[in-house]
Amino acid sequence: MLLPALRFSHQLLKEIVSEGDHVIDATMGNGNDTLFLAELVGSTGHVYAFDIQEQAVENTRKKLADYTDRSTLFLAGHETIEEKIASDQPIRAAIFNLGYLPKSDKQIVTLPETTKQAMTAILKRLSVGGRMIVVIYYGHEGGETEKNEVLNFCQNLPQEKFSVLNYQFINQKNNPPILLCVEALNH
Numbered sequence: 001m002l003l004p005a006l007r008f009s010h011q012l013l014k015e016i017v018s019e020g021d022h023v024i025d026a027t028m029g030n031g032n033d034t035l036f037l038a039e040l041v042g043s044t045g046h047v048y049a050f051d052i053q054e055q056a057v058e059n060t061r062k063k064l065a066d067y068t069d070r071s072t073l074f075l076a077g078h079e080t081i082e083e084k085i086a087s088d089q090p091i092r093a094a095i096f097n098l099g100y101l102p103k104s105d106k107q108i109v110t111l112p113e114t115t116k117q118a119m120t121a122i123l124k125r126l127s128v129g130g131r132m133i134v135v136i137y138y139g140h141e142g143g144e145t146e147k148n149e150v151l152n153f154c155q156n157l158p159q160e161k162f163s164v165l166n167y168q169f170i171n172q173k174n175n176p177p178i179l180l181c182v183e184a185l186n187h
């Protein structure tokens with residue numbers, strides 16, 4: 001069966017993340033991806049997670065109670081990745097789930113400019129074979145603009161440096177999410 005975006009994103013991460021890797025959850029939310037990543041990197045790896053909502057960080061902190069040593073949860077926007085993570089720290093994988101946190105304030109959404117800033121900081125640090133996954137939910141106000149800007153950003157990445165995959169069920173109703181996977185090549 002073709003995997004839904006969420007399950008496919010986890011498969012793409014699982015294929016390349018190993019014990020000891022450093023990874024980023026750029027949109028922590030309730031911490032589901034943060035927990036998944038913490039399990040993949042093991043006790044010698046590290047997950048850096050970002051969110052601008054206190055509730056998100058609190059929910060994630062509870063979920064990661066067994067993994068405090070291998071995770072850093074920032075109550076800060078992903079646009080601060082450049083200052084929070086050393087420029088020489090290789091990053092094996094990163095994930096974004098754009099849009100708003102389900103069952104929460106729908107006005108608090110990711111924004112095109114800060115998303116692009118974060119993607120730029122991540123791509124600078126991505127190790128060869130590493131992947132940046134961006135799942136775009138765009139049914140909300142402003143979502144269409146963000147979708148177009150993120151697609152445009154990824155479409156224009158140089159093909160000698162990155163492979164970019166676009167995965168979407170194109171016959172589904174109600175704005176099915178778009179999953180982009182950017183893989184760093186050996187150049």
Ligand code: SAM
Nearest residue numbers: 027028029030032033051077078097101109110
């Ligand atoms: N992956 C999450 C999970 O497993 O629950 C869901 C993420 S939800 C679709 C999007 C999240 O992005 C929201 O929690 C929102 O607060 C957060 N967000 C919005 N702007 C942000 C920013 N500039 N930096 C980091 N997170 C941001």
